Amino acid sequence: MNASSDALVVGGGLQGLSSAFQLARRGYRVRLLEAEYCGRHASGVNAGGVRTLGRHLAEIPLALAAREQLWHHLEELLGDTCGFVPSGQLQVAENEADERKARERVALLQSHGFGHERWVDAQQVRELVPSISPHVVGGIWADRDGYALPYRVVTAYRLAAQRLGVDILESTAVQRVERCGSLWRAHTPHGTFEAPWLVNTAGAWAWEIAAQAGDPVPMEPGGLMLMVTQRVAPFVQPVLGAMGRPLSFKQFDNGTVLIGGGLRCEADAAQRHAPVDLTRLPRSARTVIDLFPHLTQISIARAWAGIEGFMPDEIPVIGPGAAAPQVVHAFGFSAHGFELSPIVGCIVADLIDRGQSTLPIEAFRLDRFAV
Amino acid sequence: MSDSIRDLIVIGAGPAGMAAALAARRRGLDVLLLDEQPDVGGQIYRSITTTDAQRQRILGPDYSHGETLAQAVKAAGVEHWPGTAVWQVDTDKTVHALRGGANHHIAAKALVIATGAMERPFPVPGWTLPGVMTAGAGQILLKNAALVPSAPVVLAGCGPLLYLLAAQYLRAGVKIQAILDTADGTDWRLAIRHATALLAGWGYVRKGLGLLREIKAAGVPFHQGVEQLRIEGAGADAAEAVAFTRRGQAHRIACGLVLLHQGVVPNNQVTWSLRARHHWDDKQLSWVPTCDDWGQTSLPGIYVAGDGAGIGGALVAELQGELAGIAVANALGQGTCQDGEAQRARIRQHLAIRPFLNQQYRPRDAFRIPADEVIVCRCEEVTAGSIRAQVALGCSGPNQTKSFSRCGMGPCQGRQCGLTVTEVIAQATGLPPSDVGYYRIRPPLKSLTLAQLASE
Numbered sequence: 110m111n112a113s114s115d116a117l118v119v120g121g122g123l124q125g126l127s128s129a130f131q132l133a134r135r136g137y138r139v140r141l142l143e144a145e146y147c148g149r150h151a152s153g154v155n156a157g158g159v160r161t162l163g164r165h166l167a168e169i170p171l172a173l174a175a176r177e178q179l180w181h182h183l184e185e186l187l188g189d190t191c192g193f194v195p196s197g198q199l200q201v202a203e204n205e206a207d208e209r210k211a212r213e214r215v216a217l218l219q220s221h222g223f224g225h226e227r228w229v230d231a232q233q234v235r236e237l238v239p240s241i242s243p244h245v246v247g248g249i250w251a252d253r254d255g256y257a258l259p260y261r262v263v264t265a266y267r268l269a270a271q272r273l274g275v276d277i278l279e280s281t282a283v284q285r286v287e288r289c290g291s292l293w294r295a296h297t298p299h300g301t302f303e304a305p306w307l308v309n310t311a312g313a314w315a316w317e318i319a320a321q322a323g324d325p326v327p328m329e330p331g332g333l334m335l336m337v338t339q340r341v342a343p344f345v346q347p348v349l350g351a352m353g354r355p356l357s358f359k360q361f362d363n364g365t366v367l368i369g370g371g372l373r374c375e376a377d378a379a380q381r382h383a384p385v386d387l388t389r390l391p392r393s394a395r396t397v398i399d400l401f402p403h404l405t406q407i408s409i410a411r412a413w414a415g416i417e418g419f420m421p422d423e424i425p426v427i428g429p430g431a432a433a434p435q436v437v438h439a440f441g442f443s444a445h446g447f448e449l450s451p452i453v454g455c456i457v458a459d460l461i462d463r464g465q466s467t468l469p470i471e472a473f474r475l476d477r478f479a480v
Numbered sequence: 481m482s483d484s485i486r487d488l489i490v491i492g493a494g495p496a497g498m499a500a501a502l503a504a505r506r507r508g509l510d511v512l513l514l515d516e517q518p519d520v521g522g523q524i525y526r527s528i529t530t531t532d533a534q535r536q537r538i539l540g541p542d543y544s545h546g547e548t549l550a551q552a553v554k555a556a557g558v559e560h561w562p563g564t565a566v567w568q569v570d571t572d573k574t575v576h577a578l579r580g581g582a583n584h585h586i587a588a589k590a591l592v593i594a595t596g597a598m599e600r601p602f603p604v605p606g607w608t609l610p611g612v613m614t615a616g617a618g619q620i621l622l623k624n625a626a627l628v629p630s631a632p633v634v635l636a637g638c639g640p641l642l643y644l645l646a647a648q649y650l651r652a653g654v655k656i657q658a659i660l661d662t663a664d665g666t667d668w669r670l671a672i673r674h675a676t677a678l679l680a681g682w683g684y685v686r687k688g689l690g691l692l693r694e695i696k697a698a699g700v701p702f703h704q705g706v707e708q709l710r711i712e713g714a715g716a717d718a719a720e721a722v723a724f725t726r727r728g729q730a731h732r733i734a735c736g737l738v739l740l741h742q743g744v745v746p747n748n749q750v751t752w753s754l755r756a757r758h759h760w761d762d763k764q765l766s767w768v769p770t771c772d773d774w775g776q777t778s779l780p781g782i783y784v785a786g787d788g789a790g791i792g793g794a795l796v797a798e799l800q801g802e803l804a805g806i807a808v809a810n811a812l813g814q815g816t817c818q819d820g821e822a823q824r825a826r827i828r829q830h831l832a833i834r835p836f837l838n839q840q841y842r843p844r845d846a847f848r849i850p851a852d853e854v855i856v857c858r859c860e861e862v863t864a865g866s867i868r869a870q871v872a873l874g875c876s877g878p879n880q881t882k883s884f885s886r887c888g889m890g891p892c893q894g895r896q897c898g899l900t901v902t903e904v905i906a907q908a909t910g911l912p913p914s915d916v917g918y919y920r921i922r923p924p925l926k927s928l929t930l931a932q933l934a935s936e
Contacts, residue, residue: 146880153883260883264873279876338930339891363860363886382755387568387923388576388585391936398930405931410891413922 114140114276116306116461117295119283119318122152123259124439124446125310126266127454132308133273135462140302141275142295144282145381148263150312151417152447156335156357156369157259158348159448161225162198162251163214165424167472168445169223171452174468176253179451183257186451189265192258196359199229199237200350201248201400207352211249226251240344242400248352256348256359259447283311286321288433306461307436313378313416315426315440319475323432327478328418328441332376332383333369336390336412340364344401356396365410368393371444376416383414419443427456427473437461438475486512488808489575489588491566491750494522495794496786496801497594498549501558503805507815512586513553513560514577516926520550520560522596523616524794526623535626538651540644542687542794549798568923569593569750571779578928583936590781590808593751594801597744597787600766600843601900602637603850606711607740608858611719615645615741628654634722634735636709638663639743639841643691650698657735659695660706660724662742663841674836681833684793703731709847711738742843745899746788752921754779760914763838764791765848766899767918774807774820775800783807796830799823849903856904857897859890864904871908878902878919891927894919 116132118125121143129139147153159180161172184190202208215228229250234241237250271277278299285296286307293307309318313330320326341364349358350370357370372393376383390412398405420426420441430436437460439453446453456466490501493515501513513520521528525546536544553560561579568576574587599616606612615635621627622645632655635646646659695702706724712732713720723732745766748758757770757778768790775783783804786797803823809815850856852865862885867875870884878894878901881887888894888901898919906913 146874146876148883260880264884267874337889384571385922386570387928387933388936391934394930394934398934406929408891408927408929409924409933411889411893411922412924413920 114138114302114304116140116308117142117293117302117304118308118310119286119295120309120311120315121147121267121277121279122150122310122312123148123263123266123450124152124312124442124453125308126263126270127450128308128310128439128457129275129277129454130266130270130273131454131458132461133270133275135458137461139270139275140304141270141277142281142283142297142302143277143279144314146279147267147277148260150381151333151415151444152312152450153260153263154335154413154415155259155333155447156359156367157256157447158198158357158359159193159255159257160198160251160348160445161448162200162249162254163226163350164445166221167424167469168449169218170469171449171456173225175449175452180255180257180448181253183265183451187265187269189261191262191265193255194257195253195255197237197250197252197347198254198350199234199248199250199347200352201234201241201245202352203245204353205246208246211247211352215249225253237347238345238349240401240403242402245400254348283318286318288322293435305435308457308461309436309438310440312440313376313418315418315438319430319438319440322430322436324430324438324475326426326441326475327421330376330378330416331419332374332414333417333444334372334374334385334390334412334414335367335369336387336393336409338366338368338404339408339410341366341404341407344403349400351396351400354392354396356393358397366404366407368397374414376414378416381416383416385412385414387412417442417444421478425449425473426475427453427470428475429460431476486510486586486588487812488512488590488592488805489514489573489586490592490594491569491575492522492594492596492786493517493520493560494524494594494596494786494797495546495549496596496788496797497522497592498553499798499801500592500594500783500785500805502549502553502556503802504808505556505558507806507809509809509812509814511558512588513558514564514566514575515560515562516565518562520553520562521546523620525550526620531623538648539623540648546794565926566750567926567928569754569925571754573781578926578932581932583932589812590783592783592785592801592804592808593788594784594786594797595747595750595788596797597791598747598895599741600743600745600848601896602740602742602847603854603856603864603900604709604711604740604847605851605854606713606719608855609711609713609719610717611713611736612711612738612740615642615739616744618739619645619648622648622652628652629737631737632657632735633737633739634658634660634733635739635741636660636662636706636722637741638843639741640688640837641744642741643688643695645739645741646700647691647694650694650700656698656700658701658703658733660709660722661702661704662706662709662844662847664844674839681830681836684833684837707844707846742847743841744787744791746790747895748788749893749895749921749925751777751784751788752918753923753925754782756782758918760912761790763835765843773824775804776807781811792827792831792834796827799827799830848900849907850900856900857887857890859892859896860886860888862887864900867901867904868908871905875905876909877905877917879917881905882919888919893921893925
C-alpha cells in the first residue's frame with residue numbers, strides 16, 4: 110500500500126500536478142497528496158488567462174518560456190488541447206493618462222529586451238475588437254497570449270501524471286510534515302507517507318507546510334471572485350484587460366462572457382471556503398458596460414470564488430527551502446499562477462533533479478522576506 | 481439602497497410564507513414579506529386575489545382556501561413587496577433583492593425561507609423538444625392567464641398534480657388524448673400496510689379518488705404501468721408523438737403537446753447557497769434542509785417552512801409557517817411564549833398519508849437516472865452518458881461535473897438537473913446520494929443584469 114516514493118507533492122493544484130508530471134518524466138516515483146480533489150480551488154476555477162501581458166519583470170522570462178515552450182505545445186505534451194485558444198490579450202487605454210502609462214510600460218520592456226508587448230493605436234484596437242466603446246484610445250497587445258479552460262488543464266495534467274505512474278491521493282489532507290533523518294514524513298488521516306523530497310505546492314495553505322518545514326513566510330490566503338454572463342452573440346476575440354482599472358474579460362466560444370480581474374473577497378481557509386459576495390462586484394459590472402454598452406441588459410448567470418495564496422510583493426515563492434534540505438516550494442502566485450504553472454513544474458523538477466534551473470528564479474527566493 | 485433592520489424577513493408568499501408572516505405580525509413583529517409574483521399566493525394559490533368565480537370553479541375548492549389566508553395577511557399589516565426577486569442571502573441575515581429595477585439590501589433579525597417546491601426533473605428522450613412542457617408550467621398558464629391548450633394534449637407521469645391538472649383541463653374543456661401513468665404501480669399489499677395512514681389521511685385519498693373518477697367519467701384513455709417513455713420528433717425539431725411500452729407492448733400516440741410531471745421536490749436554492757446542512761431523503765428522493773422542530777436550519781435564526789422543508793402540501797406548509805413565525809416571536813421575546821405542540825400534532829396528522837403517497841407515486845429509477853443518450857442539463861446540453869464518462873475520468877461529485885462540462889452552470893443554476901446529476905453519479909460510483917452531494921449554489925439566485933449590478 111505505502112510503496113516508497115522519491116518525492117511527496119503536497120497539493121493537487123496546477124503547480125503540484127505540473128511538478129509531479131515533470132518529476133515523473135525525469136524518472137522519479139512521485140506521490141501527490143491532495144486535501145480535496147485536484148484543482149478544487151484556485152487552479153480549477155480561475156479565469157484561465159494565458160497571459161504574459163502586464164507581468165512583473167521578474168516573471169517575464171518564466172511566462173514567455175511557459176507560453177512558447179509549453180502552452181503552444183500542450184497537446185503534444187499532454188494529449189489534450191486543454192481548450193487553449195491563442196486569441197491574444199489586449200489591455201485597453203481609456204484616456205491620456207492610461208496611454209502615457211502604456212507607452213512607458215512598452216518602452217520599459219524594450220529597454221530590457223522584451224518585445225512581446227506592443228502599443229496599438231485606437232484604429233488597431235478597433236480592428237481587433239470592432240464592438241469596443243469609441244472612448245478607447247489604444248492599448249497594449251500581446252498577440253501570442255490567449256486563454257485555456259482551467260479545469261481541463263488540471264484534468265489533462267492529472268491524467269498525464271497518472272499515466273506516468275504518479276500516485277495521486279485525493280481527500281488526503283496533509284496535517285503535518287516533518288523531516289525525520291533523511292526523509293520527509295507527511296501525516297494524513299489515511300496514513301503517513303515518506304520520501305526523501307518534499308514539494309510544497311499547497312496553494313492557499315502552503316504557508317502552513319512551509320512553516321512546518323522551518324520556512325515561515327508572510328503569505329495570506331484570500332478569495333478571488335469571477336462571474337459569467339448568459340450567452341451573447343460573439344463580439345470579442347481577444348482577452349481584455351484595462352490599464353486604469355481592474356478587469357479581466359473574455360468571451361468563450363459558447364457565447365458566455367467571463368468577468369474577473371483581481372476581485373478579492375473574504376476566504377475562510379480553515380473551512381476551505383470563500384463566500385461569493387456579489388455586492389462587491391458593481392465596479393466590475395460598470396467597467397464592462399463602459400467598454401461594451403451593448404451588454405447593459407445581459408444577465409449574470411453565475412458568480413464563484415476560488416481561494417488563493419497572496420504574497421506581500423505579489424510575486425510567488427519558487428525555490429528550495431532555507432531551513433531543511435530536500436524541499437522545494439512553489440506557492441503564493443497571488444492570483445496569476447495559471448499561465449506559469451507548466452514552466453513551474455519544469456523548474457521544480459530541475460531543482461530536484463539537477464540542483465538548479467536554467468531560468469532566473471532569484472527574485473522568487475523564499476528568504477527574501479527575512480528581516 | 482439600504483433599509484432599516486427588520487424583525488423578520490419572509491422569502492416567498494405561498495401558504496408557508498403567508499402563515500409565517502401572519503403569525504409573527506400578530507405577535508407584534510415588524511415583518512417584511514418578499515415575493516416575485518404580483519400578489520401573494522405562491523404557486524398553489526397563484527393569482528388567488530384576482531381569480532374570478534368561473535376560474536375558481538375550474539381550479540377547485542382547495543385553491544379557494546388560499547383566499548382566506550391572503551386576506552388575513554393583508555388585514556394584519558404585514559409589509560408585502562410583490563415583484564421582488566431575492567438574488568443573494570447572507571448568513572448574517574441580510575437579504576439582497578431587486579424590486580422595480582432598484583436594488584435593496586435589507587437586514588433582519590430572523591429569516592423564514594418559504595420558497596416552496598419545484599417540479600422534479602423528468603429526463604426522458606425528447607423531453608427538451610418544443611411542444612414538451614411540465615404540468616406545473618401548464619397550471620401556471622391556467623392560473624395566471626386562463627390559458628389552456630387549444631390542441632389535444634397527452635399528460636404523462638405520476639403524482640397528484642398530474643391528475644389535478646387533468647381534472648382542471650377537463651373542466652376547462654381541453655381535450656386530453658391520453659394520460660400515461662409512469663408510477664411503479666400500486667402494490668396493494670403495501671397499501672394495506674399503510675391502512676392506518678390511509679384512514680388518517682382519508683381526506684387526501686378521497687380527493688385523489690375523486691379526481692380519478694372525474695377523469696374516468698370524461699372517458700380519457702388512462703394507461704397504467706407505462707415504461708420506456710420517450711417523445712419523438714427530434715427530426716422535426718418539435719414533439720410529434722409519445723412512444724412507450726406497457727406490459728411489454730409498444731405503443732405510440734401522435735401528438736404535438738406533451739405535459740410531463742413526476743412529482744415535486746423542495747426548492748433548496750437559498751439554503752444551499754447559505755451552506756445550511758442538508759440531508760438526502762430516501763423516501764422523497766430529494767435533499768431536505770436539516771431543521772429542528774420549529775423549522776430552524778443549522779444556521780441560527782434562519783428557518784425553512786413549507787415544501788422547501790420537505791414535501792407536505794399546502795396545509796402542512798401553512799402550519800409550518802405558523803410554527804416558524806411563533807418561533808421567531810418567541811426568540812425575540814414577543815407575544816406569549818408558545819410551545820407549538822398543537823401545530824405539530826396537526827402536521828403529524830396531515831403527514832400520515834405521506835409514506836403511502838411517496839410509495840404510490842415513487843418515480844421509477846429509469847425516469848430519474850436516464851440512459852446515456854438522454855440530456856440531463858438542458859442549459860448546457862450535457863447527457864447522462866457524458867456525466868458517466870466524467871465519473872470514469874475521476875469525477876466524484878456534481879461540482880466537478882460543472883468544471884468538466886459546464887453541467888449545471890446555465891441560466892437555471894442547476895435547478896433542472898441537480899437531482900439527476902446527484903443520482904447519476906451515485907449510480908455510477910456506487911456511493912449513496914448523501915456522499916455524492918449537491919451543487920454549491922452561488923449568487924445571483926435570480927437573474928440580475930450587469931446594469932442592475934452596476935447601479936449599486
